[in-house]
Amino acid sequence: xxxxxxxxxxxxxxxxxxxxxxxxxxxxxxxxxxxxxxxxxxxxxxxxxxxxxxxxxxxxxxxxxxxxxxxxxxxxxxxxxxxxxxxxxxxxxxxxxxxxxxxxxxxxxxxxxxxxxxxxxxxxxxxxxxxxxxxxxxxxxxxxxxxxxxxxxxxxxxxxxxxxxxxxxxxxxxxxxxxxxxxxxxxxxxxxxxxxxxxxxxxxxxxxxxxxxxxxx
Amino acid sequence: xxxxxxxxxxxxxxxxxxxxxxxxxxxxxxxxxxxxxxxxxxxxxxxxxxxxxxxxxxxxxxxxxxxxxxxxxxxx
Amino acid sequence: xxxxxxxxxxxxxxxxxxxxxxxxxxxxxxxxxxxxxxxxxxxxxxxxxxxxxxxxxxxxxxxxxxxxxxxxxxxxxxxxxxxxxxxxxxxxxxxxxxxxxxxxx
Numbered sequence: 332x333x334x335x336x337x338x339x340x341x342x343x344x345x346x347x348x349x350x351x352x353x354x355x356x357x358x359x360x361x362x363x364x365x366x367x368x369x370x371x372x373x374x375x376x377x378x379x380x381x382x383x384x385x386x387x388x389x390x391x392x393x394x395x396x397x398x399x400x401x402x403x404x405x406x407x408x409x410x411x412x413x414x415x416x417x418x419x420x421x422x423x424x425x426x427x428x429x430x431x432x433x434x435x436x437x438x439x440x441x442x443x444x445x446x447x448x449x450x451x452x453x454x455x456x457x458x459x460x461x462x463x464x465x466x467x468x469x470x471x472x473x474x475x476x477x478x479x480x481x482x483x484x485x486x487x488x489x490x491x492x493x494x495x496x497x498x499x500x501x502x503x504x505x506x507x508x509x510x511x512x513x514x515x516x517x518x519x520x521x522x523x524x525x526x527x528x529x530x531x532x533x534x535x536x537x538x539x540x541x542x543x544x545x546x547x548x
Numbered sequence: 549x550x551x552x553x554x555x556x557x558x559x560x561x562x563x564x565x566x567x568x569x570x571x572x573x574x575x576x577x578x579x580x581x582x583x584x585x586x587x588x589x590x591x592x593x594x595x596x597x598x599x600x601x602x603x604x605x606x607x608x609x610x611x612x613x614x615x616x617x618x619x620x621x622x623x624x
Numbered sequence: 625x626x627x628x629x630x631x632x633x634x635x636x637x638x639x640x641x642x643x644x645x646x647x648x649x650x651x652x653x654x655x656x657x658x659x660x661x662x663x664x665x666x667x668x669x670x671x672x673x674x675x676x677x678x679x680x681x682x683x684x685x686x687x688x689x690x691x692x693x694x695x696x697x698x699x700x701x702x703x704x705x706x707x708x709x710x711x712x713x714x715x716x717x718x719x720x721x722x723x724x725x726x727x728x729x
Contacts, residue, residue, distance in 0.1 A: 338580075385569070392572045406580040413583075422583060444571070461692025462685070468695075469675045497668070499713065534571040540579035 333376035334419050336407045337369040337394050338538075339430050341438075344402040353390045353410075354378035363420055364427035366434075369394065370419065379410040399538055403438045405430055406538050433543060440491065440507050441536035443516060447478060448501030450528050475502050478526055485523040489516040494541050501529070505541040656709040657716070660702060664716045667698050 335353060340346070342365050352358040356371040356378065373379070379387065391409045398404050413419050423430075458464055479495055479502055492507040508516055513536055525531055646654040674691045677683055683691075706716060 388573055388576045389569075392576050395576075406575075408578070408580040408582045409576045411581075411583055458696075461689045461694070461696055463692070464696045465674060465678055465688060465692040468671060469678065472672075472675065534568065537575055537579075540575070540581075543581070 332372050332374055332415055333379075334413045334415060335371045335373070335376070335379045336411045336413060336419070337371070337391065338398060338404040338406045339423075339434070340367045340369075340398065340402050340404045341365070341431070341434050342367045346398060346402050349394050349397045351390075352394045353387050355390075358394055361416075361419065363423040364431075366423060366427055366430055368419065368423060369398065376410075376412050379412055395538070399536075403434055403440075404538050405433055405543075406540060437507075437539045437542065439509050440539045440542075441510050441513065442539040442541055443506045443508065443513065443533060443535035444537070444541075445482060445504045445506070445520070445531055445533045446498075446501065447475075447482070447504065447525075447529055447531045448498070450530060472497070478502070478529065479504055481526075482520075482523060486516055486519050489519060492542065507539050507542050510536070653709045653711065656705065657711060660706055660709075660711065661716045663698075663702055663705075667695065667702060670698075671695055 335356075337352065337358065342362050344367070348360055348369060349358055352371045354371075354373070356373055359370050359372065361368050361370055371379075388409065395404065395406050413422065458467070475497070479493075482504060483490070483493055486506060489512040490506040490508050494505040494507075496503045496505075506516065520533065523531075674695060678688050678691070702716075706713070
């Protein structure tokens with residue numbers, strides 16, 4: 332019977348998990364290899380594989396959010412569907428070392444995100460010169476690097492680690508910090524002076540998905 | 549110091565207003581562990597081709613980290 | 625609750641995270657989306673590297689000029705192709721799994 336996987340947590344973590352998930356189906360807690368994985372089951376997987384409507388996504392998110400309020404979790408992307416409990420067990424067995432390692436390493440961390448974007452379209456360099464083109468591109472990147480450096484300086488020691496991704500119109504900054512540093516971060520951010528022509532939007536806390544190493548088991 | 553109208557607005561993860569919906573969608577659909585990174589090309593509703601992206605994306609991500617290390621210019 | 629002992633054939637592979645859905649009428653566009661997304665990814669990678677090499681100081685002026693020309697033309701070509709297939713810049717952000725993170729919205 333198809334299994335939808337929400338997330339993995341340490342088996343030892345005490346928790347009250349949400350009993351209802353996507354499509355109103357029950358959420359089960361399955362223990363394996365020292366891990367607790369949260370799943371739903373359905374005789375078909377239709378309710379999870381129809382185009383990800385707003386409701387399914389929000390229902391999935393609510394399950395994760397409720398768990399994440401009290402424990403460290405490794406969320407799975409939606410929808411991650413396995414063919415049954417057997418495949419689930421097999422996967423957990425092969426991945427348990429990695430998952431345990433991640434849960435331990437990032438146990439008390441959370442992720443906050445700041446998206447900084449330019450209000451205007453980036454100027455596409457209008458030039459015949461390849462050199463000019465590269466210089467303009469370089470300057471644009473440097474401008475963003477400075478903005479990010481400013482953000483990082485303001486956030487200061489609250490943040491353990493940063494990751495930054497370039498976007499066409501800005502940057503997306505991910506900060507990893509201890510759960511109990513979030514207040515400090517929020518207070519610090521209030522003092523950040525945004526450069527003219529930019530807007531910023533924050534979100535979080537999230538599980539530290541951006542900081543997971545990419546090697547898949 | 550004045551953060552002014554450009555103040556960073558932190559969306560509450562629990563809120564389902566327009567702003568946080570975008571974030572929630574991105575996190576739920578794009579972040580999180582993927583057991584197998586596959587792309588499917590289907591034609592008229594029939595799945596035809598699986599493109600396994602694991603190896604390629606691991607290599608590129610590693611390359612990206614080397615080319616563009618996440619650490620910013622050193623703080624003074 | 626009865627669990628099937630054999631996994632259903634269509635579920636043997638883990639369900640994909642991304643799907644390009646084509647119909648006979650739009651198959652070109654679907655494939656173009658994939659190809660152009662990859663091209664855009666490569667363009668960004670190349671641009672980053674080119675800038676680094678330029679800053680590194682070990683290239684001649686002509687090499688820098690040639691690299692810049694190539695990248696400029698590549699960017700224009702990608703836009704042109706996207707237009708041709710009626711794809712917007714946002715369409716070039718196909719979710720390729722974690723690769724998609726390298727191309728952001």
